[in-house]
Amino acid sequence: MNTSAPDQVKGRRPLVLCAVCGGISAYKTAEVVSRLVQRDDSRVRVIMSRNACKFVTPLTFRALTGAPVSVSLFSRSADAPDHPIFPHIDLAGEADIFLLAPATADAIARIARGHAGDLVAAAALALPADCIRVFCPAMNSAMWLSPPTQENVRRLENLGWLRLGPRAGRLACGGQGMGRMAQPDEITACIAGCLKRRASLSGSTILICSGPTREYLDPVRFISNASSGLTGKSLAMEAVVRGAAVIFITGPVCPDHLPRHPRIVHVQVTTAAEMLEAALAHTPQANAYIFTAAVADFAPAQTLPQKQPRGPGITLNLHPTEDVAAAVSARRRPGTVAVGFALQDSLEDPSAEEKLRAKHLDAIVVDTAAAMEAYSARYRFIWHEEGALRHADWGTLDKPTCARRVLDWISEQIS
Structure with a gap:
């Protein structure tokens, strides 16, 4: 470093x-x-x-x-x-x-x-x-x-x-x-x-939650949200270019979509509960937090021990998972920075502002379902500034460029 x-x-x-x-x-x-x-x-x-x-x-x-x-x-x-x-x-x-x-x-x-x-x-x-x-x-x-x-x-x-x-x-x-x-x-x-x-984040530690989580119904079937993990990878690699250390907590993704660098510590998880546990364990070490994981919103009330045979249909009893970003942000140290990602039906969806407040975030990147498997997508950035919420339409960016924008903003806040 x-x-x-x-x-x-x-x-x-x-x-x-x-x-x-x-x-x-x-x-x-x-x-x-x-x-x-x-x-x-x-x-x-x-x-x-x-x-x-x-x-x-x-x-x-x-x-x-x-x-x-x-x-x-x-x-x-x-x-x-x-x-x-x-x-x-x-x-x-x-x-x-x-x-x-x-x-x-x-x-x-x-x-x-x-x-x-x-x-x-x-x-x-x-x-x-x-x-x-x-x-x-x-x-x-x-x-x-x-x-x-x-x-x-x-x-x-x-x-x-x-x-x-x-x-x-x-x-x-x-x-x-x-x-x-x-x-x-x-x-x-x-x-x-x-x-x-170079070195704009030297000495900092960035915690990134990335990829999907899976909630298993039985040993084979699971509920999940679609995520390639590419946004998380872009963010991690951008952070190390700037001299930061990265704690990279990820759900199951293709190995090619994992960032690799000596200053990146990988923590592999599967479920939303495991991601939350890992994130909370590393929360005291971080200066900044980026939540881009597609965490499953629901988990089955019971995971069956054996694969269930195909039948005419099943009824699932689901309960909501704990919000990883909200739980971690509520426990982070004063003076740290937290940025989340919100997938909305449209970039102008007003509920993104409510997510920013409810999750105790400093900023949020808004995208749509078109970004899930794409290399480029449209983004909107919302952040707190002088007691008010500011908005910026970033337009269409590839994921590495989006990562640079996010880390530019974090660098300014930390410095």
Whole structure:
């Protein structure tokens, strides 16, 4: 965790170290570097694998950055006296953000396994602990979906790497599928956001309740609310980019929808009661709370011990579950911040304001059923300010952008 003074105070601009690997998407990385160089809030340096040079030359990146581009652990020579003596240490040790783009299957595998036989992999091992690591996968869809690649991707995410992409579409091989590298504007926006938000929540702990809960009727059947867990994942990853620690309490979701980072503690639960118990146990540790879980509103009065046979019909006796957000918010420490999510029939539904008050929240994000399985949705934000309720129509946002808006607001309140 970076708790030092901002780089501007120390008299240096943060360094973005871009590592280019051997894939056709390397041409996109040149545009990313060009855009980053034009910003005045960072310095940009580039290193390349030898295979990357078969797609884009080092001269391209030298012309863009105005700095030497190393392609080997032994780049310095009589012909290149301006190259660092130890490029994997001299550059990596100074990096504030490390961008791996394109991140090929081979590069992901070597870095995930800790290999250091080439400049890119060795540099990845030499990064400072507080360096933000971003990788942008790009490869054939079959390679992307292969179990070894997926295992290596999860390994990097568990080590704290932030993944951007891949996206679906037409691939260089002519096929269609998942494997396209994220577009330059998306990558540039990600890096620009990381530069702006670095360490804004350093020292804070964010408790996030995410995913659905399940209330079992018998060992097989259950009542639940639909939730992909993607909003919770976006919030958690945004929080760690800002330097926060995260307590992530989640119901059952797809493993790919779980955030992974060394500063994220996972607490797996199933029922609403289990989520409430876990949240209350961690309440004293948190500075801020975000309630985005789709908690089941009702539970059966009795859970049957055996699977019930199919019959003409059954009558269920249900009782309401305890409101997790309301219970936790009522017990949180003074000076902390709590934000909830409310799914309403419309963004203008006035009952969202009542939920904000009843749940003892400082702000609430309103969405509709269209957001449940979608990557983008419309949002409305309601918050307390100077004794009154304020409203902002956020329009249509993807979930990572919504997460940034929420964490921007929380950062302002905590600071």
